[in-house]
Amino acid sequence: MKLGLQLGYWGAKPPADGNVGIARTAESLGFDSVWTAESWGNDVFTPLAWIGAHTSKIKLGTAIAQLSARTPTACAMAALALDHLSSGRMILGLGVSGPQVVEGWYGQPFEKPLARTREYVDIVRQVLRREAPVSSAGPHYPLPYTGPGATGVGKPLRPIVHPLRADLPIYLGAEGPKNVSQTARIADGWLPVYYSPFRQEVYADQLKEARPGFEIAPLVLVNIDDDLEKALLPAKMMLAFYIGGMGSQEHNFHKNLMCRMGFEAEANKIQECFLAGRQAEAIQYVPTQFADEITLSGPKARIKERLQAWRESPVTTLLINGPRMDEATLRTLAELVL
Template structure:
């Protein structure tokens, strides 16, 4: 397995020391570093800053939100950063959810998410191949624009700049079985949000069937080297309480749906109920420690080393580690690499 560092997105202020941390994991032998976006900092600018201060480590968007940019705009970002970094770009994409897409970007969430994702990837592939002007008779991303409110003067184009690599790897954040199956067929890798090595076969084996050699399976893994497992799991449970309880409407929360598919349906509904009625501390307390532990690597070095055996027995190719603790990162490098 390879290791990646997940830096996520900024909070109220820019994250301090993120460049130095990227440089440190590059020295430790990590393969990749990943940035994110929600409704604050964007995903590409910090990654470009990291690219300028590193030389080898691959640079991933984990994830770039599709609603934030047209597919051709995303392809422009990717080909530009790929040139500037000497071919280190990994393009991770995701739809986000209705609350963000409609509330922040002011666009309708697609009624057919599978179609929207497929079209988006198609346009990016065409752009990067640069074989001919990009066209698509699509439902969500038609090119040229055919709408009745347009001028009718749209002209098919191909990028002026020749991409350094026509095959920049594209990875998708997907959670439902149909979405994962489509990811296997149209993308170069998959970015699972929650992955349990104990349950992967029952939850993911069917949609992952047919993945070709080299297909990346790169889950986010919360990690912390510490003496007390319960204390180490506390911030992970807090994060899960927020995402499962509040990152989506009660009737449409992809994180809660995934937790239910992983065998914690009753608990997921209870977390949502508590969070959405303003009882956030109770929502966090309702997150099962067992669930937080399944998707994490927490505890003393010996416990983490033992649990890594289960991860190695899965299709996972890359562990994308969310920790910023130097001891944890160094320990994982020693145990994994």
């Protein structure tokens, strides 16, 4: 099992050194990859390029690059450029985000996310293969464009730059059963936001079509503390925010996933409290069992013991994040996992 460092997206300001120091530490400790994210603040590629310029061997992943943030060809251009500049270290993680972000921030329709994902991935792969001029019948990303306002002079183009790798790995962030099934069929890896090695049956059927070498790299919050309840608090706060507020009452994929994992009553209560402005109460309704299963929390000895369940799962990489991603924490994880 490999380790990846998930740096996420920035808050109000970027980290003092652009996360270069912690990325270098992870690289020196044998971490396989480092990942950045985007929401509606910083983009995902610029911080990754900054980190890539200050490292030499650690892989560079986007988890995730939002589909609606850029067209498929623009995304492929960024990926092939970063792959060249990093000497083949790029992993392209993609995801649809949610309707609030897609329609509220990017000003695009959210409809048919599975079909959009298929088209998007197909176009990106066409660019990376560079076998012929890139074209797509659409309807979501037609190339060349012939719709309203078109001049009629557009033609399929082949990328000027020869991509370094035609098989640059593409991972997908997916939560719903149909989305996970499609990910297993068309992608090289899967980026689950919540994964419990104690409930492998939740995704077992969806992963049956995965090809040999298919990677599974879940986000795993890590908090080492002798007090288990204290260690789980950051995870509960995160879960309350995502399940309660990261999406509308009708469209919240994180809440739906928690329901499928066996905590429907609690998920409904979390959302009810959060949307009513009672965030502290929402945190109290996050089940300790759920927060514990999807994280590595508590004393070092307990984390070492619970790692066995992850080793016995299909997971290939742990993408770690947490409230204290310092050298001591990374060194402990490298000792326990690697």
